[in-house]
Amino acid sequence: MNVNVDMSVNIGGLSLRAPLLTASGTFGSAREFSELIDLNRLGAVVTKGVSLEPWEGNPAPRIAETSSGMLNSIGLQNAGVESFCVNDLAWLESEAPQVPVIVNVSGHTVEEYVAVIDRLEWEPFIAGYEVNISCPNVDAGGMAFGTSCASAAEVTRACRGSTERPLIVKLSPNVTDIAGIATAVEAEGADAVSLINTLLGMAIDVGTFRPKLARGVGGLSGPAIKPVAVRMVWQVARAVTIPVIGMGGIMTAEDAIEFMLAGATAVAVGTANFVDPTSTVRIVDGMAEFCHARGIERVADLTGAVLA
Amino acid sequence: MTTCGCAHHTPPRVLENVTVVANDRVAQGVGLVTFDSPRIARDIQPGQFVHLRIAQGVDYLLRRPFSIYRAHAGRLEILYQVVGRGTRDLALATPGTEMDMVGPLGCGWRIADSTTHALLVSGGLGAAPLGMLAEELAERGIAVTVAMGAPCGERLVGRDLFERVARRVEIATDDGSCGTAGFVTGVCGEMVAEGGYDAVYTCGPEPMQRIVAAQAAEAEVACQVSLERLMACGIGVCLSCVVETKCGLRRACVDGPVFYAKEVVWDSAHDVTCER
Numbered sequence: 001m002n003v004n005v006d007m008s009v010n011i012g013g014l015s016l017r018a019p020l021l022t023a024s025g026t027f028g029s030a031r032e033f034s035e036l037i038d039l040n041r042l043g044a045v046v047t048k049g050v051s052l053e054p055w056e057g058n059p060a061p062r063i064a065e066t067s068s069g070m071l072n073s074i075g076l077q078n079a080g081v082e083s084f085c086v087n088d089l090a091w092l093e094s095e096a097p098q099v100p101v102i103v104n105v106s107g108h109t110v111e112e113y114v115a116v117i118d119r120l121e122w123e124p125f126i127a128g129y130e131v132n133i134s135c136p137n138v139d140a141g142g143m144a145f146g147t148s149c150a151s152a153a154e155v156t157r158a159c160r161g162s163t164e165r166p167l168i169v170k171l172s173p174n175v176t177d178i179a180g181i182a183t184a185v186e187a188e189g190a191d192a193v194s195l196i197n198t199l200l201g202m203a204i205d206v207g208t209f210r211p212k213l214a215r216g217v218g219g220l221s222g223p224a225i226k227p228v229a230v231r232m233v234w235q236v237a238r239a240v241t242i243p244v245i246g247m248g249g250i251m252t253a254e255d256a257i258e259f260m261l262a263g264a265t266a267v268a269v270g271t272a273n274f275v276d277p278t279s280t281v282r283i284v285d286g287m288a289e290f291c292h293a294r295g296i297e298r299v300a301d302l303t304g305a306v307l308a
Numbered sequence: 309m310t311t312c313g314c315a316h317h318t319p320p321r322v323l324e325n326v327t328v329v330a331n332d333r334v335a336q337g338v339g340l341v342t343f344d345s346p347r348i349a350r351d352i353q354p355g356q357f358v359h360l361r362i363a364q365g366v367d368y369l370l371r372r373p374f375s376i377y378r379a380h381a382g383r384l385e386i387l388y389q390v391v392g393r394g395t396r397d398l399a400l401a402t403p404g405t406e407m408d409m410v411g412p413l414g415c416g417w418r419i420a421d422s423t424t425h426a427l428l429v430s431g432g433l434g435a436a437p438l439g440m441l442a443e444e445l446a447e448r449g450i451a452v453t454v455a456m457g458a459p460c461g462e463r464l465v466g467r468d469l470f471e472r473v474a475r476r477v478e479i480a481t482d483d484g485s486c487g488t489a490g491f492v493t494g495v496c497g498e499m500v501a502e503g504g505y506d507a508v509y510t511c512g513p514e515p516m517q518r519i520v521a522a523q524a525a526e527a528e529v530a531c532q533v534s535l536e537r538l539m540a541c542g543i544g545v546c547l548s549c550v551v552e553t554k555c556g557l558r559r560a561c562v563d564g565p566v567f568y569a570k571e572v573v574w575d576s577a578h579d580v581t582c583e584r
Contacts, residue, residue: 028545063548274540
């Protein structure tokens, strides 16, 4: 595409060719999408959450479709960090060597987050980490860490102590004051924050009187949550000086631009990957076209450009 | 280490723009839609599925997975039951309507070289992934026998195709309006016990598949089942459609939807039809 727009952005020292990442848990480790899109077009791949030991996840049904969105309660099912390194990371390194890989890290305890990072520090082919303190679908850890300033700060401090790589902390929207949490993790050395994770929700089958998810509650994603996400990105971007990665219901380039205007330095695309597996590249192209049509030379100029 | 589910090579998946060529009601609550879909129709194997985006600009987002009933001459035929908003919109689609689909997806029916006589057991819309299999088996010179069931004669699906390619078709209806009165599992149980089959393939409500699997196991005949799960991505990343197997959780979308029955850990939680 011959549009003369500088699409590069910088996230905590990590230089990305495009301001678009994949949202953790919606893109696997990229392999499944490699037949459908050119992975080199992405700013970075953010992997599915990785834990120290294999996690089984939650019972099925694990998803329910809702108006303009979906609920999920997958529960961070994954094969553990060792399997991740041997299988997923090895594939990425050999088949997509130009694409920065950000590993999403999960844990039940602070020690587990640190142990996962300690293991990943041995792998040269990793661009950075996204620390997941916001999953609503696990009983211990996950969102529990992301809903108080003190525990969010504690996890960030511990992870920071284990790595000099770019450290992104993924925030939960299920809080009263997300800017306060963002400020707390910034103070502990986070290089960037990403938001929002899913909103805690529930759907009930009126035919059977049972919750539609086996676990009862789950995380809401998709366009239904976009205005909440844009508002939170706007609040956080005004409160911190580190970059913000904005996400929540982005389906189109215009949605992505909206997050940039609210203060995001880059965006992530999640649920849209299920609806249209080519969403990421379509959105990157659309963002470049948008800038070109308006004479915006650098996509980074959009960040925080919302008029007061 | 044993593995459950798919291991063999599957054709590359593509996102293809497709056009509705025909869409007709073929039984009570059941439609047959034909798509012009040259790329996927060329590559898809029996038992694989496509992930169809029925509508855009509506407040439901996700694609719907559909088995392929027949694939020939650049066209795909899909049998569907109207069970929710997506399938209701599909039922209303007129020839010329454009949609897109991702496919071919998943791991289909395995046909062993040694197979000489296959028994296909279909319950209700279970014919959906079995039509293409029946044609493929017949083409390879493998004898096909079919046991098919439905609540009533008006809801029998796939009979014409099965009668065209099978040497024998046995029918059971719950109300006795066609064939033997009762569930298809009654008819199937007797047929399996008679012997002579070296493969059983089944699709239908999960309790039915579970019984057919037990009957096949009793007769020591390898049995494959095609399982339905709620699905979001269809390509193996979201982990929504997990099936419990003897080697742990497997994804219906890439490790299945076809599994060897002996691998499956049956769970009555999946006895309800996905409302899509």
